[in-house]
Amino acid sequence: MFFHRFLFLFFILTITLIQSKKLSSGPEINVTKHLSFPNFNPNQDITLLGSSSISTQSFCIQIPENNLQFSAGRALYSSPIRLLDPNTQTPASFTSTFSFQIQSAPGKSDPVSGGLSFIIVPDEFTVGRPGPWLGMLNDACEDENKVVAVEFDTLMNPQFGDPNDNHVGINLGSIVSETVINVSSFGIRLNDGNVHRAWINYDGYKKFLEIYLGPDGITIPARSVYSGNLDLSPYLNEYMFIGFSGSTGNNHTQIHSICSWNFTSVSRGFLRVPSTESCESKIAVDNDENAPVPSKTPSSFYIFVAVVVLVLLIMINLYLNSKRKGKDYSDENVVVSKENQRPCPPNRARKFSLAEISSATRGFGELQILGNDSRSVTYKGTFLSGCNVVVKQFSSSCVSDKRRMIKEVKAVAKIRHPNLVAIRGWCFDHQESIVVYDFVPNGSLDKWLFGFGVLPWTRRLKVVKDVAEALSYLHLKELAHKNVKPSSVFLDISFRALLGDYGFVMSAIESSRFESLISQKVDVFEFGILVLEVVSGRGRRSNPGELDLLDLAWALHESDEKGKLVDRRMGPVVNPDQAIRVLEVGLMCTLNDNKGRPNMEEVVEYLNFERPMPELPASRPVSLFPYSSTTGLCSGYSCSPFK
Structure with a gap:
């Protein structure tokens, strides 16, 4: 075990040495990105997803594009924006201001209800769900932990904690808002058909968010509808897509229009500068026979030596391993069993190795515990594929007939029903009795x-x-x-x-x-x-x-x-x-x-x-x-x- 760790550390140091010869980090700088859309037209860098379009009459983004019920759409800036410094985990500072209008579809007298959101999402391919999800999230496809949204909601959904049908919500990786603001107390009615303007200001260094809301055509109001500390870094990748989403529900038709948009972001980074060894020192001038030969040993020589030593260590390790007795490599010590290597049909439960379960639960760490009782401990786990699961580890004293339990677990694992939590698999290795379930977010x-x-x-x-x-x-x-x-x-x-x-x-x-x-x-x-x-x-x-x-x-x-x-x-x-x-x-x-x-x-x-x-x-x-x-x-x- 010690030799393996030494080999791993040596490999990392070698790679670091190689990389350090290639580039050096310079001073900290600010990376600025600015977008300006005084209006919209089909030739701009806007990606339209789902039920969304750009009107050639009003030059506004419309979600939904037609008079549709229970529909959703997104409009995103086509290129990703750098919103997180991965080295320091510092989120970018940004300002997003846009004018929008929420109104009934032409010729319709249905109740005006639905919602619009300013969103920060990890990809430009996903369309969120319609209805109360406002096109923000898609529980079947999206990495829901990496979504930030400010919603302007005109439909009350008590199951999501909505206070009324006229509110602004801040959503962090969930459809349930982290904070909800009743904008009626500010004299604002989101779906009155008027053009409103929103200002969303975020200070990444101080981790402080401000939201302002008022009629279009005026300067920023003196009073914000929300201001408070908010750390967005857990919900951001280094690069994210920004834009808007909206949706309508059953029996409700409503058009959300975004008519102008300005966005500015400032993220911190380290300037990559040339190394101290300049290219000039490697140039040999043909007509200068007396040009001095660099006395410094070439960096490539060090790299060559490091690689040779690494190869020798690997060969020695393989030789020592081949001399070990076969009993040290019994079937129980194989990390991934042959059964697990066989491809499994989709959604079919299978046997997991203890190593897979341990890796998913971070070594059955305390921070992963969801609950426990006298018979079991329940953990949250995440496999390498990114799939979240619930791992229930039973106490050995409670399992008196493991064979019978295995038979029962396999029988239940075969069934599928919309109102039953699916069993992903099991592990009955090394005196362990473990059942793996699908993770249910709420x-x-x-x-x-x-x-x-x-x-x-x-x-x-x-x-x-x-x-x-x-x-x-x-x-x-x-x-x-x-x-x-x-x-x-x-x-x-x-x-x-x-x-x-x-x-x-x-x-x-x-x-x-x-x-x-x-x-x-x-x-x-x-x-x-x-x-x-x-x-x-x-x-x-x-x-x-x-x-x-x-x-x-x-x-x-x-x-x-x-x-x-x-x-x-x-x-x-x-x-x-x-x-x-x-x-x-x-x-x-x-x-x-x-x-x-x-x-x-x-x-x-x-x-x-x-x-x-x-x-x-x-x-x-x-x-x-x-x-x-x-x-x-x-x-x-x-x-x-x-x-």
């Missing part, structure tokens, strides 16, 4: 229910339906999830719910009992508890002296006051009939299996109003769980084996 449901923000009712209803669809599909495939709870439900960038984090790990006793007695029936029971948590916005376990959530729900049902369980933080926008029906579905799922508990296919039909709901018992059944406490299984939901 995190788990429990953080949204019990942490930051308030999920609106429409989002919660969709979560319940999505999870029900996922469980119904699993049960149809004769599989069970075995770990249904808010922390096992994940939200993607569109807030679609995906069920993941399967309950694979069980002791031998629990395993046999689970297979013979519980399996899919407990999934239904746990789904009922999840429904109560989603509607009420509170956890299943209570504080000392208070009723558990299930006890409280049945008590309110008995007194015909189920409406009191609905989360009041959602405000008056809740549909009370929907909320009560969903609560009743949740309670029905907690009935005894032989006393009315439905299967998940029936639950889906209840939630979609495709099947009439049977009446719930007037009072809570004596035993909600059909198994005796003498068997070691719980008689209520609070001690389910997968909590």
